[in-house]
Amino acid sequence: MAILKAIGNTGKSKSSLRNVINYVGKKAEVTHGILCSNDYKKIYEQFNQTKDFYGKNEGRQYKHYVISFDDKDNIKKDQALKISKDFIENNLKGYEGFIAIHNDKNLHSHIVINSVSLETGKKYNESSKDYARIKDNLHNYLEQNYNLKKVEKKEKNITSYDKNKYKVIENDLTKNKKSDIVNLAKNYNNCLKDSLSKEDFIKKMKVKGYEVKWSDKKKHVTIEVDKNILIGKKNKFRLENLKKTFNNEVFSKEKALEKLNQNRKALINDFEERKALNTKLKAELKEIQSFKGKLERQKVKIHEIKKQIVLKKEEKEKPVEKIKQRVYSRGFGR
DSSP: OOEEEEOOSOOOSHHHHHHHHHHHHHTOSEEEEESSOSOHHHHHHHHHHHHHHHTOOSSOOEEEEEEEOOGGGOOOHHHHHHHHHHHHHHHSTTSOEEEEEEOSSSOEEEEEEESBOTTTOOBOOOOHHHHHHHHHHHHHHHHHHHOOOOOOOOOOOOOOOSHHHHHHHHHHHHHOOOOHHHHHHHHHHHHHHTOSSHHHHHHHHHHHTEEEEOOTTSSOOEEEEOTTTOOSSOOEEEHHHHHHHHTOTTSSHHHHHHHHHHHHHHHHHHHHHHHHHHHHHHHHHHHHHHHHHHHHHHHHHHHHHHHHHHHHHHHHHHHHHHHHHHHHHTTOOO
16 A cells, blocks of 8 residues: 655755755656646746745745555556646645656655645645545545555654755665664654653663763753664764654753653652552551451350350250259169
């Protein structure tokens, strides 16, 4: 089944638009423009002409989607292009869209949409509900036209547009080729989730092979990858760069400290809950033991009562026995 990914937090600078167009265009096997040129070298200028015309040059410059196809789907390049064209027509009508078909390892299409509509001048704004609707539209379209069933897959946002970094992350997410930056992000999240303090977090990262340099006096946190686990050449990363790359606030000093504080509060709350439960169980146990003691005392009383009944019965039978003995001693009754 085809997987749709929206590249999160796309750039707000004109250079970011140029970079992404150059990246997807240069290595494309097939390109096609909707309301714009098929030549990637002309897209940057045309997108900006539309923005200039409507006076909307600030803010987000474009929206970037990737539709990836599984080899088992047997989708050809011309079909991938048709799917991408229909995707724009069905969901982004009136916006200029540049399509670039790549076929390195797996077939996929990059779709770069201008942030300003050529027809209306409306600035493109996509909410989470809009994205969910677009995904559903694509899945329904593929099932109806290509008999491809919907397969759920957790979304992963990529926001880096340094060409080399983007490629490394894309390979890690789509082709299971491991990368240092993605490994670091995963280990960072895992260690942060299980840590109670900054010192605890640093120790856990050290065990994983990362040297964390975190000072309250310095603005940036830097993380160095141990050479024994290093895959690429770059071994130092700033936490702030991870925040920009993965579009996640947790990669910041403030959010990390907030998470550690939450972990401590959660542990304290858990301890208090366990303590309260333990107190309750002790009280219940005490009640059970008290009831058991009462039951044992009742048993003793019952035993004493039975014993008294037997003794009284024996006392009543003694005079009768004495009379019988006297009668028998006189030669009667035998």
